Amino acid sequence: MSNDAATAIPAVDGPQGPQQELPTHGLGASLPPADARAKTEGTFPYAADLWAEGLLWAAVLRSPHAHARVLSIDTSAAAGMPGVRLVVTHADVPGEATYGRTVADRPVFASDLVRHHGEAIAAVAADHPDTARLAAAAIAVEYEVLEPVTDPEKAFAAPPLHPDGNLIRHIPLRYGDPDATGEVVVEGLYRIGRQDPAPIGAEAGLAVPRPDGGVDIYTASTDPHTDRDLAAACFGLGPDQVKVVVTGVPGATGDREDPGFQIPLGLLALRTGCPVKLAATREESFLGHAHRHPTLLRYRHHADAEGRLVKVEAQILLDAGAYAEASSESLAAAVAFACGPYVVPHAFVEGWAVRTNNPPSGHVRGEGAMQVCAAYEAQMDKLAARLGLDPAELRLRNALATGDILPTGQTVTCPAPVAELLQAVRDFPLPALPMDSPEDGWLLPGGPEGAGEPGAVRRGVGYALGMVHMLGAEGTDExxxxxxxxxxxxxxxxxxxxxxxxxxxxxxxxxxxxxxxxxxxxxxxxxxxxxxxxxxxxxxxxxxxxxxxxxxxxxxxxxxxxxxxxxxxxxxxxxxxxxxxxxxxxxxxxxxxxxxxxxxxxxxxxxxRPHPTEPLDGAGQGDAFVGLAFCAIRAVVDVDIELGSIRVVEMAVAQDVGRVLNPAQLATRIEAGVTQGVGAALTENLRTARGLVRHPDLTGYALPTALDAPDIRIVKLVEERDVVAPFGAKAASAVPVVTSPAAVAGAVRSATGRPVNRLPIRPQAAVAAS
Amino acid sequence: MTLPATLGEAVAALSAMPAAVPVAGGTDLMAAVNKGQLRPAGLVGLGRVNEIRGWQYQDGHALLGAGLTHARMGRPDFAALIPALAAAARAAGPPQIRNAGTLGGNIVTAAPTGDALPVLAALEADLLVAGPGGMREVPVTHLLAGRELLGPAELIGHVRVPLLHAPQVFLKATGRTGPGRATASVAVVLDPARRGVRCAVGAIAPMPLRPLEAERWIASLIDWDADRGLAPEALTAFGEYVAAACIPDPPGEEPLPPAVLHLRRTVAALARRALGRALS
Incomplete structure (x- = not known):
């Protein structure tokens, strides 16, 4: 009962077979990371630990408003403070005034308009971090506060928030016959909240000016070359004059150290001629970096009497925040995987990504795919209930396989062992009920010594199948x-x-x-x-x-x-x-x-350089993805049906991994992904009120703790090698994040009988219907 | 930063430097300093004031030092004295916070979600406040309600809590299984000598709320000379009575919003469970 996931791995039939001694080096070995010891002992240097002789400290002034016109910026009081070396605003950016990973639509510093809470307006370099912060606070900015657009549904008709307009992308996917209908129709409306990547280490960096007029930026970038190019363009320098040196990365489940932090830092170093350090506070981190897209989804599933899907109609609306970021790619994933890993003969999916004055959205792993997974799996549960079928059986009847066609018209050429994964989690024994193993001690929802009462607790089981694409999509040169x-x-x-x-x-x-x-x-x-x-x-x-x-x-x-x-x-x-x-x-x-x-x-x-892909066309059709990875999860939850408190007891995971290259590392990646997914399902939601972020701290934004993390059982790793991938291996981190929230929602649905159409699941949605 | 060794020295240090701020565990104060919300001109550290780190007994009461940490209050010997306060201390956060955070700090921070506060309200605790003019007594509810305030250079030295020798329960509802802020909390203490039930509800208002009518009503139903049991219906009615008293229906036709309705149901369930556990 108590064996953990790492010890469960050798039981899986690997290439070595269960009898052989495990290798200690090379592919297939559980080689530990070289820096594991330093990281465990706390001696591993991260960017926030860097130091340079004579360094200055930077602080960034951020907008307190979600939408406002900037009437004037007076930096004289700040610049005159003792210890302050330099104050920079939009007027001091020598090169491009805007940047962006996909579209250069985001100003380095707001000049005439702020479009989200926390947008950078000015930056200060001073000889002490407190001086820098006080000076930033002393910059007098006169705003004319404007009505924020916070409802993405209203963004279409709202006055444009940006010269590029409010619609970032629209994909109308059309596949099959629009007039096809099924004997059974189920509909649903789903809302997915705003998950923050919440890296354990907040953004930090050190910029050091070079004798040749360039600058070196030491930071935990996850995309150093793009960051360098964007920064160089804003500095008015050639890419050869800017160097990004990657330091230890303290957690990254999305893009880290976005240029919004690096560009002010490098600019201050270039202008002062001194090394400049910036260490963001947790609040700045929450306000500045990109979040998972809050999403509104409307679905209509048609099926025949046996439960085979006939047609899926969906509308997907992504709240992109003020700037384009990775929204276009997220939308492509959301639309392409809107039906999930199921065979669907007819699909009509409309997807939009729109600008609002909400916090910026961007790449967080599993983006797009995670939101639709929660919705299409809720639909599958509804369909199973309507037809009186077992939810796992309904999914098996529709499971995708190699050779099937996605609604984008792309044929699935890689291994797609969807049915095998689902059978593995379905057949895995359920965890014992507390009454059958009283000696284990029962951790009730609400925690140890919490308010939980055994008589009010109901157990539920839910299934979900998820899929993600690997590598950049739609013609990205990989x-x-x-x-x-x-x-x-x-x-x-x-x-x-x-x-x-x-x-x-x-x-x-x-x-x-x-x-x-x-x-x-x-x-x-x-x-x-x-x-x-x-x-x-x-x-x-x-x-x-x-x-x-x-x-x-x-x-x-x-x-x-x-x-x-x-x-x-x-x-x-x-x-x-x-x-x-x-x-x-x-x-x-x-x-x-x-x-x-x-x-x-x-x-x-x-x-x-993997084989090329092509963009989705005007009907959402095209071979847009290099490879796909799949996952099946069975969630078991306990719900206190009076308080609505939920504890995830166990997550049984079966995953399509192509080939196990490092069993221990693979297990930790799956466990981390499942835990992040449990957070998205239950607690993680960066709340806003009229565009302003409420509680941008780790008390208000509740991440899963050790007590919230469920038992994660890796019941099967399907090693069917993907012939086009090196080593035949598939990426393993994102697909458990995508699949877990849907599985948890399904389990809460079965425990409470409530529809559960919103993530994270609020306690009032998990109280039994009375 | 000064580090006085006695309460008197601490008061003197605060009198000498009125802009200084006393700091004990620092779990709230230093977080505000780190956030840049607070820049105290000086600090008076209370960590070496040994007289406020333990407790003593005084005619049927316990005098709890304001410097008692949550970790200390959570231990079994303390739980045998004041079970509800021990339960609140154990629920008050992760171990790092419980090791540093103190009883006095919980009171002066007076956060609506302070876990010790409903327990102290239900126990009708009194604060012994040390100041330049000597010691004075302030009921904890007066301080939390703002009826009496701490004056310049005044410090909470001790908290006087009655020893009731009867079951007490503290329950809180949170958003996750791990440590978290209460969305609602309920403390129920039995006072067999006075044949009373006292209940306080935390986290739903700026200060703990006491449903006095519900307390009197349920105390009148309990057979104090026998096994003190109650029918499940009575427990349920008590829960609903408490919840309706703390979250009343708004005047007019307008129903409560769903989130508030859920909070009321949560309070009802917590109060019912807490009384049930206290009487079982």
């Missing part, structure tokens, strides 16, 4: 470059893929160990002098950067073995390297890597 160096029996990997906790640097070591037989592998730190590897999102680095590392390692291997192979008159394929020793297939040759190197250094650089 490419990563990696270099592998071997010298003196030790290998080094140089790749600009940022280790965000997803495990890339551990994977890179495993790949080199596997290919070159060298155990000691060092992964270099990342800066923008290296060739780009793309943002650390959508499982990109496991696939693209991992692929690049493998190719480079293979090239080094060939360079190493070629002379030997030539000398012995055999091909390099007949030689193998293990534990630093080179042996031939017949045992004639036996030498060490160090000897074969003869003191030389071997270098190789390679690129990986």
């Amino acid at each position: 490419v990563s470059t990696a270099t592998v160096k071997v010298h003196d029996g030790m290998a080094t990997v140089i790749c600009a893929a940022v280790e965000t906790g997803q495990g890339f640097s551990t994977l890179a070591r495993q790949i080199v160990q596997d290919t070159l037989g060298i155990d000691e592998v060092h992964v270099a730190s990342v800066d923008t002098d290296q060739p780009p590897a793309g943002p650390a999102t959508h499982g990109r680095h496991t696939w693209v950067s991992g692929g690049a590392v493998e190719r480079a390692a293979k090239m080094v291997r060939t360079q190493l073995l070629q002379p030997l192979a030539h000398k012995f008159g055999m091909s390099t394929e007949l030689l193998q390297i293990t534990d630093g020793k080179i042996t031939s297939y017949d045992g004639v040759l036996s030498t060490t890597v160090t000897e074969a190197l003869e003191g030389k250094e071997l270098w190789a650089t390679a690129q990986c």
Whole structure:
């Protein structure tokens, strides 16, 4: 009963089989991260720990209004304060006044208009952080407060909040026959709240001016090259004059350190000629970075009498906040996966992403896919109830498989073991009821010594199937470059893929160990002098950067073995390297890597570029995705039906992973994803009132604690290799986030008999209907 | 920052520097300082004032030092004395907060969600306030309601709580299973000597609310000389009585908004459960 997920992994039939001893290095081994010890002991340096001689501290003045005209900015009082070195506003931005990852629509500093609570207006550099904050507060800004547009449904008709208009993107997906109807029709309206990525370390950075007039920015960027390009454009400098050096990343489930923090920092360093440090407060972090899109969804599912889906009609409205950010891509995912991993002959989905004066929305893992998953799975539960079918059985009847066609017209060519995943979680034994195992102690909803009363607790079980795409979609040029160096029996990997906790640097070591037989592998730190590897999102680095590392390692291997192979008159394929020793297939040759190197250094650089995709067309059709990953989760919850308090007892997860590259790391990624999903289902919602963020702190924004995290049982990892992916592996982090909230909602639905059409689930929605 | 060793020294230090702020656990004060909301000109640390870190007995009452931490109050020996206060202290947050946060700090912060406050209100606790003019007594409810305020250089030294030798229950509803702020909390204490039930509801108003009529009504139903049991219907009625007293129907036809209605149901369930546990 008490075995945890990590120990549950070896029970899964892996390539080694259950009997064999587990490998300690190379692919398939549970190699621990190289920095695990330093991070556990608290000695690992993050950006907030950086220091430079003579540094100044930055503070940013942020808008207290969600929507206001800026009439005047008077910085004289602030600039005159003792200890203040410089105050900058929009007038001091030498290059582009606006930036953006997709559309350059976001001002570095608001000039005439603020469009969301917390928008940057000015920045101060001073010799003490308190001085900087006080000076920022002393900047006199005269506002004319405007009516904020906070209801995305009203954004269509509202006066434009931005010169680009309020509609960021509209996708009208049309697939099949619009007149098709089913014998059974269910409808629903669903609302998904605003989840914050809430990284454990808030944004921080250090900018150091260079003698050549450029600037180096040390920060925990997850997309350093894009950040560099955006910052350089705003500074009016060439990309070669700005360098982003990536420091340790203290948690990243979305884009980190967005340029809104880096650009004021670099600007202050350039203008003062001094190093400048910025460490955001938790409040600034909540106000400044991008959140998950709050979403409004309307659904109508048609099915035949046997429960086979006939048609899905949906309207999906994403609240993008004031700026475009990643909303276009989020919308594409939401529309494309609006029906879920089910076979749907006819689909009509309208998706919109609109501007409002709410906090900015952007990339948070599983974006788009998570919101629709909660809605289509609620619809599947409704359909099952209407037809009197078991919810798992209804899902099995509609499960997607390889060769089926998505509503975007794209054929699913990768493994899609959806039915197998669902069967695995359905057949896994349910957790014991407290009355059957009283010795375990029952943690009631409400916590230990809480108000929970066993007589008021009902248990519920819910199922959900989720899917995500991997890598950038819709024609994004995906490419990563990696270099592998071997010298003196030790290998080094140089790749600009940022280790965000997803495990890339551990994977890179495993790949080199596997290919070159060298155990000691060092992964270099990342800066923008290296060739780009793309943002650390959508499982990109496991696939693209991992692929690049493998190719480079293979090239080094060939360079190493070629002379030997030539000398012995055999091909390099007949030689193998293990534990630093080179042996031939017949045992004639036996030498060490160090000897074969003869003191030389071997270098190789390679690129990986997956097959191209295409944008969704005017009818939402196109081969937009490189690969897909699937997950099935069965949630078991206890609900106190009088108080509406909910505790997730267990999450049974079966996931389509392609190939297990590092079992321990994979388990932690799935556990982290499920826990983030449980947060989105129950507590995580950054609340606003008229566009103003309420309680931007970790007391008001309740993350799951250890007591809220359920038992996570990884019951099956389906290892059906994806032939187009390097190693056949699929990204594992995002799809549990997508699937968990829907599973929890389903379980609460079954425990309470209430519809549960809003996430996070409010207590009043989980009180039994009386 | 000064670190007095006695309450008298602390009062003297505050008198000498009126702009200084006393600090004990600092779980509220330092968070406000870190946020930049508060910039005290000086601090008077109470961590070395040993006389307020424990408790003593005084004619049927306990004199609790204002410097008692939540962690200390949560321990079994304290729970045997004042069970509801111990339960509130254990529920008051994660271990780091409970190790630092103090009883006196909980009172002077007077946050609506302060977990000790409904318990102190139900116990009708009195505060012993030390100041330049000597010691004075203030009922805790007077301070929380703003009827009496702490004067310059005044400090809460002790909290006088009756020892009732009877069951007491504190229950709180929160948004998550782990530690969290109360959305509503209820303290129920039995006073067999005076044949009374006292109840206070926390977190739903700026200060704890006492449903006095509901207390008197339910006390009159209890057979104090026998097993003190009540029928489930009476418990339910008590819960609804308490909830309706604390969250009354608005005048006119307008019904309560759903969120408030849920809060009222939560209070009713908590009060019913708390009394049920106290009488079982």
